[in-house]
Amino acid sequence: MSEKKPQQPEGKTAPENTTDMDRREFLATTAAVGGAVVLGFWLPPSAEAASVPVAAQPWYREAMVPEINAWITIAPDDTVTIRVGQTELGTGVFTVNPMMVAEELQCDWKKVRAEYASANRDVKEKAPEWTLKVPGSGETDPGGAAPVELSGANGVYRRMIIHSSGNVRESRYYLQQAGAEARERLLLAAATEWGVPVSELVAKDSVITHARSKRRTTYGAIAAKAARTPLPDPSKIKIKTPDKYTLLGTEQKSLDVPLKVTGEAVYGIDVRLPGMLYAAARACPVWGGDIKTYDFDRIKNMPGVHSVVRLPFDALTKSVGFLCGGVAVVADSWWRAKTALDALPIEWDYGPSASVNSASLYEDHMAAAKGPGEAKTNEGNVDVAMSRAAKMVEAVYSVPFSPRARMEPGNATVLVTDSRVDIWSGDQDPQGLLRRAAKLTSIAPENVHIHSTFQGGGYGSNGNGPQGEQAVAVANAVRGRPVKMLWTREEDWGTGTKYRPMSVCLFKAGLDAEGWPIAIEVRHSTTWNLGDMGHRGLSAPPYFVPNYRLTLHAPKTHVPIGTRRGTGAAPNGFYMESFIDELANAAGKDPYLYRRELIARNPAEPKLGIGGFAHRDDFLKALDMAARMSGWGTPLPEGWARGIAIDDRRRPTRTTSTICAQVHTVEVTKRGQLKLHRVDVVFEQGFALMNPLSVRKQIEGQIAWGYDDTMYQATTLQDGRAVERNFDKFPVSRMNEYPKQVNIAFLKTNRWITGAGEEAIPQVPPAILNAVFKITGKRFRSIPLKNHDLTWG
């Protein structure tokens, strides 16, 4: 594909004026997208009812009622529509982001509606000045915010990408500011109209009152005036501290749930447009490979086939995230496109990595771990201390590759014309997709429009790989017709997604005569070279060890590596929290009390490096609470045991954390059947949780996520490609395996937490495996357990 001209498809390339759809009708349709109606959608009766807090098609619409600022529009009947920058992929942003705005706006929550913000508007419009400065002095300031990473995100909607549990952490302050700015303007407009000082007005539940003159108006009545009333000095906007919250901190049900129990919620896969074509794509099964030849003649007469589009693997497509080259068949229905694609003779050029397999990669990792590495921590003198140890403990831990494995296979619906790109998609990074679509089509970013849909899970910062980008490439080749590109499940897990990488972690500890560690050496071999993924959680453990060294070792791999729910904290937490259990066992001590002692040995005043974590006392509280909740130490039936683990997803480059301690009560039958009966969770709430119901749901889900990692999930590499490409070989646990009892308690602390989207994952595998060890006497140092023999007795 050249950079300027769109790739011409092979097949029915009708001139534009003879396509199935009249071009003028088409433009009218796409123009209407910004308004209210898209032709061709199936709309059940209830979707049209004004009482639904979220429209089935939740994307941005130009305001038909007064817009106070980019986040807020107010209709005459007091309906407040709040725009959400981040994509709703199940984490609750469509509810909690409006809550953060509404808290300050002091509007009637029952009349709040949510819809998406616009990435296109974000390109064209600069961030309001008053959102640029983070208030307060960091995460220990209740009137401030935890450190944010918004540099470069200076469009009007700031952070639209959703990842790293960062939605509340990074957008709370400016969403509160947006609500406060609008409230002050509504008040100012009313005060001006009544000729009274603004300080005498009170706003509550969308009503403004002036007690002295007994006057009253509503947000809906004053909104048009407020929209034209600027604040004299918006930099004076203050945000509420948590002690003043009335809506935030209460349990609010998800605004989008009513749509999700009727089938009305439109996901990317559900988008239907007039004249729409369907595409099924297949990329080279070995990453880095490309297509050699294919024979379109063999399928061109199959029912409904329109054309075939080559998806090249060149400098341009690599720059937008393609992982290999491939081909897409375009047809009048997706099943016909897929059927024809299955019949298309393709010869692949697998590239240089076609002989790689998991066993050879594991050997590479072991060799790398034993070779020289990059020291991330080197505290005291590990080698001298080791030579004085009374006892040595050594262990080798590992995890395999694993994909995000969301339920909705990768897809996007795209219309490219010569002057404009429209993309309907659920994507974790709409701003990035917009930029990449512009690059692929040579159409200016200002003319690229993303119509965000609901997303069937995400679990990694770029969602499901280059789904949107590939769809743009296909639609670019059939300009003038909208195309829905949808991957098969096998395509999605085989070549679409990125992976949590394989890693191998070598531990060596020297214990003193009482069994306390005097030195620990950690050699971690991982290809997770994104930021601090390889060393977060390992560079400064919460356990006081006077001599400690961590080195990172980076073998090479062709497997695409990305963020995955739990991030580097998950494998690293599994390693650390299992190994500390091993040390407790070697010392003949209780694993809870052993942890407790080593945490308590940290200095009260944190220092840099080891002992450098600031939250010693809160760690102890969380650990004690979890032990107490679970009945730690009380008798259990034969074949049952409790395992404990604690982690705070701390990052060496940041000061924020979220402490989470868990106890898992596990049964293993003598024949090796594992049953997780009960989980007790203590989760840090910091100053406040914005929507505690949403956090509970997140934690409940993370128990299942961590359990699946522990029990089942692995991607094996053979001949350079992924073996497990569908649910038959990549199991996801079902209802019967979910613990019958999950107890969640929140621990209040004096700071803002990191977030809640993945903070309860790292503890799950070690807690389960620590219990399994107690029952079976077998210490499993790699997951998933499906590869191990759990029989005992």
Add this chain to the structure above:
Amino acid sequence: MAFALLVNGVQYSVDAEPDTPLLWVLRDSIGLTGTKYGCGIGQCGACTVLIDGMAVRSCFLQASRAIGRKVTTIEGLSADGSHPVQLAWKEFDVPQCGYCQSGQILAAVALLEKQANPSDADIDAQMTNACRCGTYHRIRQAIHRAAALRG
């Protein structure tokens, strides 16, 4: 080749190969997109619909096999989300991403048709759809609640 399907009480004339999986006829020919594609091999349950009241995975069933039978999709459960299972799902705020929930709800409806007051063991045995967000805890509570709502 055209054939007729009875879906949610409406007779549709469908122009598709009769061996097309029912899922794709529902989604792309008829336009009922509440039924989702997850795996295409009958494993995950996202495509669950009711055929004559039984929960069936529509991605793995040729559309022609549904001719002359009553197909119910999530859209046909109620006009306004007022089916007891839907009400219970809302009460417990079950969905997260929501992608699997049409299938989960229809599986629960089929379960309650068979067992009006299912035990936890019944729920374990009958609810075999995958949820990657891990909403099982709330699905279980909601099924018990729906059983009570049905009286």
